[in-house]
Amino acid sequence: MERPDLAAMLYPLVRELIALEMPILEGHDVSMWGYSVLTALDDTPVRTQAALADAIGADKSRIIGTLDELQQAGLIDRTPDPADRRVRLLAITAQGRRVRRAVRTEIQVQEEQVLTALAPADRKAFLRILQELHSR
Amino acid sequence: MERPDLAAMLYPLVRELIALEMPILEGHDVSMWGYSVLTALDDTPVRTQAALADAIGADKSRIIGTLDELQQAGLIDRTPDPADRRVRLLAITAQGRRVRRAVRTEIQVQEEQVLTALAPADRKAFLRILQELHSR
DNA sequence: GCTTATCATATGCGACAGCATATTATTGCG
DNA sequence: CGCAATAATATGCTGTCGCATATGATAAGC
Numbered sequence: 001m002e003r004p005d006l007a008a009m010l011y012p013l014v015r016e017l018i019a020l021e022m023p024i025l026e027g028h029d030v031s032m033w034g035y036s037v038l039t040a041l042d043d044t045p046v047r048t049q050a051a052l053a054d055a056i057g058a059d060k061s062r063i064i065g066t067l068d069e070l071q072q073a074g075l076i077d078r079t080p081d082p083a084d085r086r087v088r089l090l091a092i093t094a095q096g097r098r099v100r101r102a103v104r105t106e107i108q109v110q111e112e113q114v115l116t117a118l119a120p121a122d123r124k125a126f127l128r129i130l131q132e133l134h135s136r
Numbered sequence: 137m138e139r140p141d142l143a144a145m146l147y148p149l150v151r152e153l154i155a156l157e158m159p160i161l162e163g164h165d166v167s168m169w170g171y172s173v174l175t176a177l178d179d180t181p182v183r184t185q186a187a188l189a190d191a192i193g194a195d196k197s198r199i200i201g202t203l204d205e206l207q208q209a210g211l212i213d214r215t216p217d218p219a220d221r222r223v224r225l226l227a228i229t230a231q232g233r234r235v236r237r238a239v240r241t242e243i244q245v246q247e248e249q250v251l252t253a254l255a256p257a258d259r260k261a262f263l264r265i266l267q268e269l270h271s272r
Numbered sequence: 273g274c275t276t277a278t279c280a281t282a283t284g285c286g287a288c289a290g291c292a293t294a295t296t297a298t299t300g301c302g
Numbered sequence: 303c304g305c306a307a308t309a310a311t312a313t314g315c316t317g318t319c320g321c322a323t324a325t326g327a328t329a330a331g332c
Contacts, residue, residue, distance in 0.1 A: 003263060005240065006247045007153040008175065009270040012193065014150055017143040039144065049310065057148065059290060064311060086298045086309040104141065111142045117272045122265045127139060129254060129262045134145040136253045185280065195320060200281060222279040222328050 013114075020110045028103050029073065033058060033066040038075060038100040041092040048087055075099055149250075156246040164239050165209065169194060169202040174211060174236040177228040184223055211235055 018032075025035055036056045046052040049067065053060040067090075070076040075096030081087035092100070115123045154168075161171055172192045182188040185203065189196040203226075206212040211232030217223035228236070251259045 003244075003267060004270065005157075005175075005243055006250075006263075006266070007150060007157060007243075008172075009266050010146055010150045010153070013269060014143060014146045015193070017146070021141075021143060036144075039141075048308095050308090057151070060309095061291090061293095061311075061313085062289080084299070084309085088310070107141055107143075108139075114142075115269075117269060118265060122261075122268070125258075125261050126265045126269075127142075129258045130142070130145045131139060132258070133149060133251075133253060133262075134140065184278095186278090196279095197281075197283085197321090197323095198319075220279085220329070224280070 016114065017111065020114070021107055024103060024106045024110070027106075028099055030075070030099065030103065031066060031069070033063065034070050034075075035100070035103055037063070037066060037070060038092055038096055039104075041076060041090060042097055042100050046090055047081075049090065052090060070096070152250065153247065156250070157243055160239060160242045160246070163242075164235055166211070166235065166239065167202060167205070169199065170206050170211075171236070171239055173199070173202060173206060174228060174232055175240075177212060177226060178233055178236050182226055183217075185226065188226060206232070 021032070025032060030038070033056075036058070037052065040046060040052060040056050046055060049063065050060045052058075053063045058066075067076065067078060071078050075093055077091045077093055078088045079091075081089050115126070118126065157168070161168060166174070169192075172194070173188065176182060176188060176192050182191060185199065186196045188194075189199045194202075203212065203214060207214050211229055213227045213229055214224045215227075217225050251262070254262060
């Protein structure tokens with residue numbers, strides 16, 4: 001069974017996708033980490049910043065700046081938890097949601113372009129399998 | 137059509153795979169770039185170092201150290217081209233080939249572990265589609 | 273022969289990553 | 303109350319990356 005390594009095939013693909021995403025993210029004035037945060041918050045609310053960092057695989061000390069920017073731009077709310085004043089409750093704002101959705105739409109349009117190389121059935125299968133692997 | 141971004145699914149997967157590869161590479165005293173070079177040279181000979189760097193998506197100035205190490209370890213040959221003495225002809229050695237194959241075997245065993253989450257048919261489909269996307 | 277291009281190589285720069293650690297506020301427990 | 307644990311935050315260190323640029327050898331075209 002002679003095949004290239006998984007990583008050897010996936011890595012360039014990821015590189016390509018990221019390169020496609022960059023201009024889109026810049027167009028909406030969000031960083032990659034920022035977009036990652038918006039996505040995490042839109043999908044599932046998170047109570048602490050450390051938990052958020054963990055969820056998106058970021059460093060808890062390095063995520064602060066990202067949160068500052070997002071808050072500054074009005075894309076997230078960061079309110080102290082009245083029950084535990086050490087904790088900042090994180091929530092995406094309506095505007096944050098709009099930005100996130102707009103970015104995601106544009107990104108997925110680009111992604112479909114990349115997948116055009118595949119037969120329609122393969123494209124569907126690829127996405128389905130990938131989601132399975134991802135939600136594992 | 138509600139799905140996570142491709143990159144959002146692929147990135148953690150790549151991270152996981154790389155984390156699995158690291159100990160294997162260390163066990164054989166090759167760096168990631170080194171392994172990448174060995175793979176490229178074993179699959180298709182390359183004439184110039186710049187072309188090699190390009191082929192594996194590396195920086196032509198940063199690849200030198202990697203080549204030095206590989207040569208030092210006897211895994212590649214770097215001989216001046218008699219026809220054009222600016223050029224160093226790159227070739228993998230028998231030992232380099234052995235190392236490359238050993239590493240690849242171990243890596244692919246690990247990769248199969250990751251893919252165990254999938255049904256056998258899906259695993260095959262995934263690899264097939266990925267190869268198609270990769271060789272595009 | 274002179275100039276321009278090409279190749280390998282070296283080096284400096286700025287960005288960013290992961291990691292560790294320190295600080296400060298706050299909580300909860302004994 | 304006193305103390306250990308936890309959350310957010312700041313900061314320093316180190317390694318790596320991509321990028322630009324320089325240099326020295328050599329080749330090739332004019």
